[in-house]
Structures are given as C-alpha cells and as structure tokens.
Amino acid sequence: MQREEQSNTLKQNEIDANSQLCKAAMVTAVFLVVVLLMYFILNKISALVLSRATYITINIFVPFNMLVLLSTWFLKKTKFFYHEGYKYLLLGSFLSVYFILNIIIPKHAVLTWAIPVLLSNHYYKPKLTRNIYFITMGLMLIALYLAMYFGEYDEHLLTYGIPRIDENGIPYIYQPELIAERYEMLHNLILQGENRYLKVFAYYYVARSLGLTIIYLTSMALSKRSYNLLQKEISVSQAKQQIETELNVAHEIQHNALPKELSNIKDVSILADLKPTKEVGGDLYNYFALDESHVAIAIGDVSGKGVPAAMFMMKTITCLNAYCKLGRKPSEILTELNSNIHQGNDSMMFVTCFLGILDTKTGIFEFCNAGHNKPIIGKDKNFRYLDCASGFVLGPLDTVPLKDETIQLEKGEYIFLYTDGITEAQNAKHELYGENRLLESFNKREYNSLIDMNYEIQDALSTFVKDAPQSDDITYLFMRYQGDExxxxxxxxxxxxxxxxxxxxxxxxxxxxxxxxxxxxxxxxxxxxxxxxxxxxxxxxxxxxxxxxxxxxxxxxxxxxxxxxxxxxxxxxxxxxxxxxxxxxxxxxxxxxxxxxxxxxxxxxxxxxxxxxxxxxxxxxxx
Known part of the structure; x- marks a missing residue:
C-alpha cells in the first residue's frame, strides 16, 4: 500500500512537471515565431546580411522546431501526456531548439545548453538528468562543427578571415559565407599546419564542457536532495495518514464506549453529547439503569488532551461501569475507582468526576463529587448551582476523602452535568464563557424539553465563541426527572x-x-x-x-x-x-x-x- 502511494506521488509529480514544461515549450514556440519574423523583416530591409547557409537553416529548422514544440501542446490532450515518453519528447524539443540556435549563433547561444539539464531536475530523477547531460554534451560538439559551416561567421571557430585586395588595390579581410568556401579555407589551414577542428575541440568545446559539467553536477546534487525530500515527505504523509487512521479507530472505540440510549427507565429522560478538541479526548459521561427504579449518571474530565488522556479515560469509564453495577453508594464506587486508576499512574494523571444515583420512585438523588464542576439544577427559570462539596480529584493519591450527599428532586426538575470545556470556552478576546453566563442561559426562558434546552445552550455558547477555535473538550449531560403522567x-x-x-x-x-x-x-x-x-x-x-x-x-x-x-x-x-x-x-x-x-x-x-x-x-x- 505504501509503495503504491509512493508510486502515485512520483507519478503525480511527473505529470505536474510535464504540465509546467509544456507551458515553457509554448513560450519558447512564441519566442521562435518572433525571432523568425525579426529575421525576415531585417533581411527584407537589408539591415541584416545573412549567409546563405544561415538563411537556409533558419527557414528549414526553425519552423521544424516550432512544430515539435507545438506538438507537445496537442499531445497534452491525449493519453500520451501520461506516458513515460512524453517527458523525453518535451526535453528533446528543447534540445532541438538549442541545437539549432547554437548552429546559427554559436557565440551567443552557449548558455542555452544548460537549460535542458536544469529542466530535467523537475522530474526528481537523477538517471534522467544524467542521460540529458550526455546527450547535451554530444549535441554541443556536433553543433560546434556544424556552426563552422552553417552558422554566422565566428572568428573563434574559423579565423579572422582571408586576406584579399579589392579592385582599388586596398587590402581587406574576406569572411566566406558559402559552405564550399569555408571548407576550402579550413582545408588550406590544415595544409599550413593549423587544424581548426582540433583547436575548436580543445579551446572551445572543452571550456564549454567544463561549465556544463559543473552545472550538471550541481543539478544532480539538487535533484537527489529534492528526490530525498520528496521521499521523506511521502513517508511523513504515510505516517500521518496511518496516525489519522488509528486515531479515527480510537475515536470510534471511544464513541462506542459511551451510552447510546436509555431504555426501560420510567420517569427519566436523558440527553448527552461530547465534542473532543482532537480526534480523541479525555472527557467522559455515562448513564445506565441499575435496576427498574434506579438510574446512575456520571461525568468526568481527565487531565491533559489527546491520546494519553483518551487512554486514561477508557480505563476510567470501564472501571466506573463495572463498579456501578455492584449496587454501592456513589462515594464507595468512586473510592474503588480511585484505587484502580491510581495503580501504575506514574505520570500522575487525574480525573475529576461527578456520580449520582436517582431513585425514580421517590425522586431522591444521591451523589458524590470528586473535584468536578458543580452541576446546575432546577426548572421553570429557577435554575441554580447545586450546593455540594468540591471533593478531591481521582488518580494521584491511593486514598481520597469522599462523601455522599442527598437532595430531593421535584417533578419536572433538570440536572445539568458539564465539563470545564463549556465554562472555559474563549472568544476572540480571550474572555471566558464562565459560570454566570452558563446559568443565565438556563434562566433565560422556560423549556419544554431536553432538546429545546440543548439547542439553547449550544446557541448561547456558539454566539459567545463565534469563530474562535475550540480549546478544550466540551461534554455535557441533561437529565429530567418527570414523575408525571x-x-x-x-x-x-x-x-x-x-x-x-x-x-x-x-x-x-x-x-x-x-x-x-x-x-x-x-x-x-x-x-x-x-x-x-x-x-x-x-x-x-x-x-x-x-x-x-x-x-x-x-x-x-x-x-x-x-x-x-x-x-x-x-x-x-x-x-x-x-x-x-x-x-x-x-x-x-x-x-x-x-x-x-x-x-x-x-x-x-x-x-x-x-x-x-x-x-x-x-x-x-x-x-
């Protein structure tokens, strides 16, 4: 799977490089059109004197190069664009252009030989760059020798000319333009002991080769570094994707560990929600029937965020579920829970927790608070914070002082449990939502249902926070004691x-x-x-x-x-x-x-x- 993803990434990079080089080919084609028109215009007005060989080269090979460059654009619309050979066609078209340019104007187009080598780096393939380098070296040598016959007269390739005397007896230097004349001149120089072919190779070609080789070696190093960086990027992407997949699985496990619905419990309705900051978090809630007339509700907040908090949360909720089913009082359940999660807790993580048990027949609500936020209780615009002990958090110590408390719920009363992700939510000005705003949202109006109340709390919090990012897990639980028909x-x-x-x-x-x-x-x-x-x-x-x-x-x-x-x-x-x-x-x-x-x-x-x-x-x- 990873190899397939790596291959797809490299293939996409090659497609992107093809697209970029195709645009460069179109720009080059337009440039050739301008050059061709310029030569024709200047030749027409006799402002530029061209040799016959150069004129023929321009009229034949420049249009040919234009067609090759334009063909890459038309082939982009076909399946060949994705074929391995398309990049060779692109690079070959550039080589062809610079080959002709170096024949026509050898002393002005020398720097263009470096362009195909540099362009090949777009593909992050050192082997391709090496092949283009050797092809360029060969074409550069061929172009030099052809320029001696077909290009503009260059005294560096040939000589300063042939001494002659005009009709008036004035001496001048003649620079032959015809191929035959240039051949005869070079042949005579060899007979005189001056081999221009060897001099061009030794002084002209070798110097250019040295510069091109330096560019090639630099490009190879750049290509390898770019390729290695791309490989690392792929590896990081794969690792990140693997982590995201695992976190999504962990999220599903956490989500499935939370209760989905409450059935066969009369006179009680419950609604809860959890919104983690990351894929997984440390908040928890739970509710379940202990028997036909008793229902337990709990909420907790583990210190920290992310995977460590999520793992501690899973341990906490698993133990809490097991101990609640033993039929003990809330303080006894939380004491057993503390003893269990304290074992092996070398990192000194802790969890705040509120646990309550409601007798649906009598409305008596017995609860124990272990360092958690005080719940909100009430109905009909008469909500208040529950007056209860704060208690001590669970986990760091092997024993903690906890006590049970009891209140009598009236019919129609609500209990709202929540984590500090609500009260500590911040807006763009870094202001906290706070306990006062939360209580005000409950006393704002009368509510007909948990759903109505839930939307009101969400809207009030969203209006306050607006576009500010969520900084902590947000978890809450509503319970309504009905007790009527x-x-x-x-x-x-x-x-x-x-x-x-x-x-x-x-x-x-x-x-x-x-x-x-x-x-x-x-x-x-x-x-x-x-x-x-x-x-x-x-x-x-x-x-x-x-x-x-x-x-x-x-x-x-x-x-x-x-x-x-x-x-x-x-x-x-x-x-x-x-x-x-x-x-x-x-x-x-x-x-x-x-x-x-x-x-x-x-x-x-x-x-x-x-x-x-x-x-x-x-x-x-x-x-």
Missing part, C-alpha cells in the same frame, strides 16, 4: 442512514415501555420515512457533525404519542413532496411519494416549522 423519551442520532435501525429501536422501546408494541409496524414506517428524508436532504455533504434529535412523548391520560424531529440543517420540510392523487395502484407513486402517503395516513397531525435556524417536525397519533 407524561413520559418523555429523547435521544440524538447522526443524520446517516446507518443510524435508522437504532432510531426505529428507540421508538419500539418507547412503545414497549407503555405496552403499545402493537403499533410497532405502522410507526416504524413513519420513523423510516421521516428519518431517511432528513438524513438524505437536510445536511450538506460537508457538514462535519450532522445530527437529528428525536423526542417521543406519550400522554397516558390521552393515550396519544407525539414524535418530534429536530435538526439544524438547511431549511428542509420532509413533507415537501408533490402530492399525487391515489387511484388504483399506490405503487405507481413517484419515489418518496408512497412513504409520505403512508405517513400522512398513519399520523393524525403533522406540522413543520423553521424556528431559530432549526427544522422542527411535529407528528402525533391517538393510539
């Missing part, structure tokens, strides 16, 4: 179709709790249709935390059930499907029409509202 069941689900089965089970458990299982099938269709519509259409694919809150209320005296769906997605009414008159075969309804047809014929009342950026869908049925 109305039973409320509330839960939160991810807006994903994979959560549908859990939502249907949540509904069926509520029906079973009230001996109404005979309505499972009909109401399951309602849940299926409405949950699916919200999951598919309410949120955009980029939404990182899409959720659906569902509240099921059963009124005993009216023998009626109320199902409420709440989400924070875009404005979307699940009932907005074109109504079709049903005559005959209902299976001919459009997609989605049949399900909504059944929903509307099953429920007595259905209504939709958009309130405070939330979609609220209310349904009811008399059983």
């Amino acid at each position: 109305t039973k409320v069941y509330e839960n939160v689900f991810y807006a994903k179709l994979e959560e549908l089965d859990r939502a249907i089970k949540f509904l069926q458990d509520a029906l079973a709790d009230n001996n109404k299982s005979q309505y499972n099938t009909k109401l399951a269709v309602v849940m299926d249709e409405l949950f699916s519509n919200i999951a598919k259409y309410a949120y955009s694919p980029e939404e990182h935390d899409p959720k659906i809150y569902i509240r099921i209320t059963y009124n005993i005296s009216k023998d009626s059930i109320y199902i409420t769906f709440v989400d924070r997605g875009k404005k979307f009414n699940p009932l907005d499907v074109k109504e079709e008159k049903v005559s005959g075969d209902v299976m001919n309804l459009a997609e989605g029409g049949l399900g909504l047809f059944i929903v509307k014929n099953t429920m007595d009342e259905i209504s939709y509202n958009r309130i405070n950026h939330k979609n609220i869908l209310l349904t009811s049925k008399k059983l």
Whole structure:
C-alpha cells in the first residue's frame, strides 16, 4: 500500500512537471515565431546580411522546431501526456531548439545548453538528468562543427578571415559565407599546419564542457536532495495518514464506549453529547439503569488532551461501569475507582468526576463529587448551582476523602452535568464563557424539553465563541426527572442512514415501555420515512457533525404519542413532496411519494416549522 502511494506521488509529480514544461515549450514556440519574423523583416530591409547557409537553416529548422514544440501542446490532450515518453519528447524539443540556435549563433547561444539539464531536475530523477547531460554534451560538439559551416561567421571557430585586395588595390579581410568556401579555407589551414577542428575541440568545446559539467553536477546534487525530500515527505504523509487512521479507530472505540440510549427507565429522560478538541479526548459521561427504579449518571474530565488522556479515560469509564453495577453508594464506587486508576499512574494523571444515583420512585438523588464542576439544577427559570462539596480529584493519591450527599428532586426538575470545556470556552478576546453566563442561559426562558434546552445552550455558547477555535473538550449531560403522567423519551442520532435501525429501536422501546408494541409496524414506517428524508436532504455533504434529535412523548391520560424531529440543517420540510392523487395502484407513486402517503395516513397531525435556524417536525397519533 505504501509503495503504491509512493508510486502515485512520483507519478503525480511527473505529470505536474510535464504540465509546467509544456507551458515553457509554448513560450519558447512564441519566442521562435518572433525571432523568425525579426529575421525576415531585417533581411527584407537589408539591415541584416545573412549567409546563405544561415538563411537556409533558419527557414528549414526553425519552423521544424516550432512544430515539435507545438506538438507537445496537442499531445497534452491525449493519453500520451501520461506516458513515460512524453517527458523525453518535451526535453528533446528543447534540445532541438538549442541545437539549432547554437548552429546559427554559436557565440551567443552557449548558455542555452544548460537549460535542458536544469529542466530535467523537475522530474526528481537523477538517471534522467544524467542521460540529458550526455546527450547535451554530444549535441554541443556536433553543433560546434556544424556552426563552422552553417552558422554566422565566428572568428573563434574559423579565423579572422582571408586576406584579399579589392579592385582599388586596398587590402581587406574576406569572411566566406558559402559552405564550399569555408571548407576550402579550413582545408588550406590544415595544409599550413593549423587544424581548426582540433583547436575548436580543445579551446572551445572543452571550456564549454567544463561549465556544463559543473552545472550538471550541481543539478544532480539538487535533484537527489529534492528526490530525498520528496521521499521523506511521502513517508511523513504515510505516517500521518496511518496516525489519522488509528486515531479515527480510537475515536470510534471511544464513541462506542459511551451510552447510546436509555431504555426501560420510567420517569427519566436523558440527553448527552461530547465534542473532543482532537480526534480523541479525555472527557467522559455515562448513564445506565441499575435496576427498574434506579438510574446512575456520571461525568468526568481527565487531565491533559489527546491520546494519553483518551487512554486514561477508557480505563476510567470501564472501571466506573463495572463498579456501578455492584449496587454501592456513589462515594464507595468512586473510592474503588480511585484505587484502580491510581495503580501504575506514574505520570500522575487525574480525573475529576461527578456520580449520582436517582431513585425514580421517590425522586431522591444521591451523589458524590470528586473535584468536578458543580452541576446546575432546577426548572421553570429557577435554575441554580447545586450546593455540594468540591471533593478531591481521582488518580494521584491511593486514598481520597469522599462523601455522599442527598437532595430531593421535584417533578419536572433538570440536572445539568458539564465539563470545564463549556465554562472555559474563549472568544476572540480571550474572555471566558464562565459560570454566570452558563446559568443565565438556563434562566433565560422556560423549556419544554431536553432538546429545546440543548439547542439553547449550544446557541448561547456558539454566539459567545463565534469563530474562535475550540480549546478544550466540551461534554455535557441533561437529565429530567418527570414523575408525571407524561413520559418523555429523547435521544440524538447522526443524520446517516446507518443510524435508522437504532432510531426505529428507540421508538419500539418507547412503545414497549407503555405496552403499545402493537403499533410497532405502522410507526416504524413513519420513523423510516421521516428519518431517511432528513438524513438524505437536510445536511450538506460537508457538514462535519450532522445530527437529528428525536423526542417521543406519550400522554397516558390521552393515550396519544407525539414524535418530534429536530435538526439544524438547511431549511428542509420532509413533507415537501408533490402530492399525487391515489387511484388504483399506490405503487405507481413517484419515489418518496408512497412513504409520505403512508405517513400522512398513519399520523393524525403533522406540522413543520423553521424556528431559530432549526427544522422542527411535529407528528402525533391517538393510539
């Protein structure tokens, strides 16, 4: 897998290099057009005298080079662009251009030989750079000798000329332009003991080769370093991806360790949420039934963040679950928990924890606080912080002083447990949200449900923080003691179709709790249709935390059930499907029409509202 990723990265780099060099080829082609036009214009007005050989070279080979360069652009639109040979075509086209330039103007185009070697570094392949270097060396030698015959007259390659006397008897230096004349001149020089071919090689070619070799060696070192850096980048990317994968798995393990729903507990409704700063965190919460009339709730905050805190959190919540089921008092449970997590705790990590047990028959709430934030308790705009002992954190010491406390809950009262990620949340001015603002949000108005209260707390915190980054894990838990003829069941689900089965089970458990299982099938269709519509259409694919809150209320005296769906997605009414008159075969309804047809014929009342950026869908049925 890693080799495949490495190969893909190198292949993508080669594609990027091809694209960049193709643009350079187009610029070079335009430059050649300008040069060609310039030569034609200057030759036309006799401002520039060209040798016949040079004129022929320009007229034949320059247009040829233009076609080669342009071909790379057209081939970019084909599959050959991704072929191994495309880069050789690109580099070859540049070599061809500089080969012709060095024939035409040998003393002015010498620096261009370094360009193909430098361009080959884009591919981070030393072997390719080495091949281009040797090809360049060979072409440079050939170009020098051809320039002696076909290029502009260069006294360094040839001689200063042939002494002659004009018609007026005045001596002058003649520089031959014809190929035959140049050949005759060079041949005569050899006969006189001066071999220009050897001098060009020794004094001209060797000097240029030395400069090109230095550039090549520097380019090779640069290419190798770039290649090694790319390899390291790939390795780091793979390691990072591996860590992210493992952290995602750890996140799922943590998420699965938390409770999903509370069933078969009368007179109590619970809603909780955890938002870690990173993929994993040290906050925890839990709630579960101890028996038919006792329910335990707990929240904790481990010191630190990230993986160490997450590991300590998993140990804490596992031990807490085990000890709670032994039927002991909260202080005894936390004492056992402290003894366990203290063992092997050389890093002196600690966890704050609040644990409470509610007797649903009497409303007596017995609790113990181990250094955690004081909960908020109350109802009807009369919320307050619970007056309780602060206690001592768990983990660093082998024994800690803990004590149990008891309060009497009234019907309809709420208990709100939270971590300091809420009160210590900061805005852009580094101001803390604080305990006062949190309490004010509870006393702002009256609440009809946990979902309503949950949204109010989220909105108040979000309004305060705005765009400031989250600095700590945010975890909270609501519990409402009902104790009346109305039973409320509330839960939160991810807006994903994979959560549908859990939502249907949540509904069926509520029906079973009230001996109404005979309505499972009909109401399951309602849940299926409405949950699916919200999951598919309410949120955009980029939404990182899409959720659906569902509240099921059963009124005993009216023998009626109320199902409420709440989400924070875009404005979307699940009932907005074109109504079709049903005559005959209902299976001919459009997609989605049949399900909504059944929903509307099953429920007595259905209504939709958009309130405070939330979609609220209310349904009811008399059983």
